Amino acid sequence: MSLRVLAVDDVPPALDELTRMLKGAPEVGEVTSLGDPLAAVKSLLAGGFDAAFLDIAMPGLDGLELAGLLSRLAKPPAIVFVTAYNEHAVSAFGVGAVDYVLKPIRAERLAAALTKVNRMVLALRAEADGVVPSTVDTMTALAVESDGRTSYVHRDDVQFVEAHGDYVRLHTRHGVHEVRMPMARLEEYWEDCGFVRIHRGFLVALHAVRELRSDSVGGVLAHTGAGDVPVSRRHARELRERLLRAAQRGELGR
Incomplete structure (x- = not known):
């Protein structure tokens, strides 16, 4: 399977780097990049994404608020926060984040986060297809x-x-x-x-x-x-x- 991922960060260099790393990951098939959190809301509400990688400190609507909105969806995407600040970790997991990755992003740390996302998405798909979750393959x-x-x-x-x-x-x-x-x-x-x-x-x-x-x-x-x-x-x-x-x-x- 290939993950459909949305990357959101209001800082262009940080967004470009995150996008580059996500596109290079074997689990990821498609990456959409947005610098505007309000535009990200519209895209995510429209559906079609398996995961969203969100910065936390963004103007207008921060990543935690965005994740809170997504948690109300019937089928929310897996949320991974990518931030330079570690003090939001408790709040991040409180809104159902799968992982919390600190900047600057290391390749092996991003790979670990994608493994968690992949496991979650595959388990949900397997459950929908009536497949026993233990048969889901991860970290290929x-x-x-x-x-x-x-x-x-x-x-x-x-x-x-x-x-x-x-x-x-x-x-x-x-x-x-x-x-x-x-x-x-x-x-x-x-x-x-x-x-x-x-x-x-x-x-x-x-x-x-x-x-x-x-x-x-x-x-x-x-x-x-x-x-x-x-x-x-x-x-x-x-x-x-x-x-x-x-x-x-x-x-x-x-």
């Missing part, structure tokens, strides 16, 4: 910042994940990408998509495992196209069983 790509540029690493390209303090390193066939995110959080999102914990500091994509090897001290290594990954003894048996089941279903080596 992660934002990566390097040398002032933002790119996106798709989950299907990741062979294994390595914990590195407050970051995770995404190992692909074409390189390693670092993202600020706890390993436990990423595991929560990706464990139902074929990623398995095989060590305290590693997740591996089952489809990426070519074979299991022994290391020089009798341990086990999972061989992938991006390198070998250590497998702890407590996870080795479970990994073998899951690989066997995946092989029987034809899911390995794709």
Whole structure:
């Protein structure tokens, strides 16, 4: 799915930057940008938006007042506040905001907000279609910042994940990408998509495992196209069983 997003900020440079980042996100299909909160009201009341990213401090009608109006709609869009001030957070969540992002906006922080929006929108659509919400897929790509540029690493390209303090390193066939995110959080999102914990500091994509090897001290290594990954003894048996089941279903080596 692609999100339809409205971005509202009365400061043109800030609006341009937010719009640029939203357009670069893989979850977003369409972005409408408005600098006038009153015009934003008309657009939002007309419907058609999945989410609205709102500045708070705006003349005429601030973001909190705008969100309050939207909360009265039968099907309000998901609201994310984007502001330079953190003192409004309690009020923001009080009017039903999905997230609260501080300026200057970091790519990984915006990606996290979009993940929350995506989860909410997909759950609502799944409910309307009679689909069990737990089947909703989220965080299919992660934002990566390097040398002032933002790119996106798709989950299907990741062979294994390595914990590195407050970051995770995404190992692909074409390189390693670092993202600020706890390993436990990423595991929560990706464990139902074929990623398995095989060590305290590693997740591996089952489809990426070519074979299991022994290391020089009798341990086990999972061989992938991006390198070998250590497998702890407590996870080795479970990994073998899951690989066997995946092989029987034809899911390995794709």
